[in-house]
Amino acid sequence: MTEPNRYRIATSDSSIVAMDSRLLAVILAALALAPAARAEPREATLANGLRLVVKEDHRAPTVVQQVWYRAGSMDESPGTTGVAHVLEHMMFKGTRGVGPEEFSRLVAGAGGRDNAFTSTDYTVYHEQVHRDRLPFVMRLEADRMANLMIRPVEFAREIKVVMEERRLSTEDQPRALLDETLLATAFSAHPYKWPTIGWMQDLQNMTWKDALSWYQNWYAPNNATVVVVGDVDPEQVIAWAKRYYGPLARKPIPARKPQSEPEQRGMKRVILKAPAELAYVRFGYKAPALRDPATDWEPFAIAVLVKVLGGNDAARLNQVLVRERRIATSAGAEYELLSRGPGMVLLNAAAAQGHARGELESALRELVAGVAAQGITAEELQRAKVQLLAQFMYRRDSFFAQAMEIGELESSGLSFRDADRIPERFKSITAEQVQSVAAKYLVDDGLTVAVLDPQPLARRAPAPAAPAAAH
């Protein structure tokens, strides 16, 4: 499956009430206590370059393993878009020792669940099992890290499955198609401009050799991070990692050339016609992503801003567009704090019946301009921070979510250790900082507007059947 979003900050609302020095002192005390009070994740780097991060959590007798390869659709080239995701599918098609589709059967036979996802930035394979079966799934992942067999006959079948996935997840989903259109318009140079699932034509013309060369280029212990969270002894996990992953050979990884997006100088807009009832508007503003958690402050302020705008029922987009003005049936905001490439603030709104997309678009821009001009209230700031910090806590309920947090940090060029620093940085953001990032980044010159122009079902001619799959 493809996962277009990496580190989604669900939006909400915020407001601060005075942060007095007594409260700050309490935090500092808590920070000082932290290392003694709980087990820090353990890390290790094997001689072949494989990174390992292990976090103990003994709330249940289970464990998750995630293998993160630092290769996603942003590492692809025009003409073979989607190959990262196609290879993800081929990873279930067997090795020298494991037959096609055997991998998932073996994990299931061990009482486990497995799957994988591909994003713009990375490709991740994961298993959840009883703690006793961890060495078994480590051995399986190590095997397919080095010994994958890409059989042309299996590829020919699987590429058809991927095309069906594209039809299901994008072509027949007007709002997903609009997202794809937005990114293709907003970026002119950066590879975020093509979809992780790939363009249909590229899938039709892809060959097993494209998949093989992707595997040969990027699947190596020195381009992977293994994250383990659960009811385990870290020393034991490190020993198993050495046994199973340790023997794999380091490989040269292709050079990654910078592909910075040139500065946008003026608003872009695009209209998509698709079968739907309601008009739907999506805004994308160019924005920075987090690079240095110690010194960057803008990304934290943007995440707070996005919480103030959307995401919970008390946030501004919902209160103003849905509740007060009643011109939208839903509205939200998203921002990914962590990404290898450029960041983006995304807003969306679905029109209420009888309201035109132009009205919705003006209302969104007016609302954004209001934050830049007047700022946010202390109450909104506090609310956003509470929501953000509570989300960090709720993530602790799930081993899988904790492993995701570690993997996202490590794969975005940060460290798992930043997981503790980030909540603290959110706490220090001020209303003035939030206003200043709104004024700096939520501006028309960096904006791309994508509009879904709904088409009635009856009047459209049936879509032509797609050509047969490529071989």
Added chain:
Amino acid sequence: MNPSLSAILMLLLLAAAPADARVQIEHWTTQSGVRVYFVETRALPIVDVAVEFAAGSAYDPRERAGLGQLTLTLLKGGSARFSEADMDRRIADAGAQLRDNFDLDRAGFALRTLSSEAERKLAVDTLADMLLSPRFANEVFEREKARAIANAAEAETQPDHIAEKRLYALMYPSHPYGSTATPATLATITREDVERHYRARYRAAGAAVTIVGDLSIDAAKSLAEQLTARLAQGGEAALPAASPPATGETARVAHPSAQSHVVLGEAALTRDDPDYFPLLVGNYILGGGGFASRLMTEVRSKHGLAYSVYSYFYPYAQRGPFQVGLQTRRDQANEALKRVQGVIAEFMARGPTAAELKAAKQSLVGGFPLRIDTNRKLLEQLSTIGFYKLPLDWLEAYPARLDAVTLDQIRGAFARHIAPEKLAVVIVGAAE
């Protein structure tokens, strides 16, 4: 109120206490007669609460389908004490998350909140107001009704929704499980209908409260009382029995989508059916077990016809559907349907092999710990036990009951519950 960020931060930093993996369920009944299920787990400073009523879509009058979901939404629209915006802010200020739970049988909420006193109180007080003293203000009603109509109109353009709606109508031609909200049914609903529905269905006897997390049993008891104290008596689950029509109909619906959506189904399984475990294990082999399943092997792995293909039993208070589905390029729909029907026929005729049964048990029994390894998963399991009055040892006995399933039981259970000729079939976006 002033939730302390520092307190949350400190909890974040300190939370990681080792915990007991056993599930100790406490069960009692509130003064108003609501069943309560509680698991204390102190490892994280979180409390999860689910409150559910026998008020799902099956209780909607057919001509006003959508009434139940609209009523649930409007509970959040303001109370005697709080305006709608107050409620939104209080939930957000507590750092809490509130989700609707709504299906054929059930309507209710799941609340997740921090366990610290001030935040928990803020969130729980608000939820109690939603449940016990909704305002149903006219302007909120009109707005939410318009939103529901707009969303229903949008859904009616999407092939997956069209397929499901038609399938349910064919599976349950004269049972309330078969109706789906449309712009037309929603348009007939009045504010008085909502008030009447609330008074009729949000009552004690059909309700269950589930609590999981960081609080004492005494605190859980007072929390449950607070959420239910003023509920009226009555409100038991009461639905007519469902049975499939003698012959399954086939419907083809035109749609310009790139893929055809193919779904099959028939009324099959109640929550309390003694064949529950044989059907669960059998369906894992047929179409529930991901890549290990026969449907996935035939339709996806061997023939590349679909990304997703599945079969499921959805057990409800009355016979819920056995449902099969896939999506495929429109010119392949007939081929895919034939392959699915072939797999089902073969499975019905011969049942699974001993090797398949062994693999299914390994997966389901061995995977049992993964069903309850987070507070949220535990809440979901527990609320189902509570709502459907399943035995308290349901979770504890679950792995052994899976393990006891035999090949004969699976064949017998499928023969009793599935008649392939009664399967309704819907193809949306079919090749003409």
